[in-house]
Amino acid sequence: MILFIKLFLAHLLGDFIWQPTSWIIHKEANRHKSIYLYLHILLHVFLAVIVVGEISFIPYAILIAVTHGIVDLIKLNFQKNKTKRIWFVIDQIAHLLILIGVVLLYQKDNLSFLGFDNRFWILTTGIIIITKPTSIFIKTIISIWSPESQNSHQDNSLSNAGNYIGILERLFVVCFILTGHFEAIGFLLAAKSIFRFGDLKEAKDRKLTEYVMIGTLISFGIAILIGLIVQSLLLQLL
Incomplete structure (x- = not known):
């Protein structure tokens, strides 16, 4: 559960808090040709590794980021102005399912490299959710x-x-x-x-x-x- 909360926090930071609107606009206009799509993927790798705090998690962080980029690319290619709301929901559900899959795959407890206890991760994730992600x-x-x-x-x-x-x-x-x-x-x-x-x-x-x-x-x-x-x-x- 705590691993999922940490990965969900990293997802919120990468998809909402630290992704500028200019990146989103550029990605929608240029799709796979947008440099910001790949920067977005790298950001998710970085955040997943930092938040989880385990060097051994790097391959899983790369897996999360690459699949995240694939899902985003599918959304960018298929969404229209009238279907953006639907694709927004589909996109977020897909990302969450990927995180759940990685948690089941990793199966490791006591990830406390950063020295914070589980209460910190629960509170931080809850606070982040109700800020910009909820507004969007x-x-x-x-x-x-x-x-x-x-x-x-x-x-x-x-x-x-x-x-x-x-x-x-x-x-x-x-x-x-x-x-x-x-x-x-x-x-x-x-x-x-x-x-x-x-x-x-x-x-x-x-x-x-x-x-x-x-x-x-x-x-x-x-x-x-x-x-x-x-x-x-x-x-x-x-």
């Missing part, structure tokens, strides 16, 4: 419903403010769950609703209201789910 996931899922009114009001907002607010609220939710203050999640949701009420009332757009509600509920739902999973895994270590 939510944006991909609800982009099909993006209302025109939302785009017209973006000029009045701080740059990427909504994204950072979403990340912060999910971090708060996970912290509340891990500290046993579930009631605080309700206060957080109520506070956000109050601040959002003025914008939605001014917009007078039902579609925008529904769009915001869907995004908010998905965000809180994911944060609660991750918080409960992290809490459960930490309790198992006691």
Whole structure:
């Protein structure tokens, strides 16, 4: 389980946190000719080896990275603008299945080269999941419903403010769950609703209201789910 968590953390870092948007755009335009596709593969090799912390894991890290590149290349060649959401999901599921396969293949315990205990890896992975990866996931899922009114009001907002607010609220939710203050999640949701009420009332757009509600509920739902999973895994270590 811990090996999978470490590899999943490396995947999140390589696919979401440390992969610039410019790399993604260049890969989509040039596919197998893009230098960033191969840099992306090398990044995954590096991250897998560093996070696992075992020299003997290098061949498995190369296996993960090469298969990762193959999956990405398949997605780049077959996805269309209308099917990007579907291919995003297929792509991520394929990567996770590869990680599971490598864990079963490696079958080795007590990987603690970096000196961190299992709680560190569980907490770090949970925190990383609810930041940029979750933001990208939510944006991909609800982009099909993006209302025109939302785009017209973006000029009045701080740059990427909504994204950072979403990340912060999910971090708060996970912290509340891990500290046993579930009631605080309700206060957080109520506070956000109050601040959002003025914008939605001014917009007078039902579609925008529904769009915001869907995004908010998905965000809180994911944060609660991750918080409960992290809490459960930490309790198992006691």
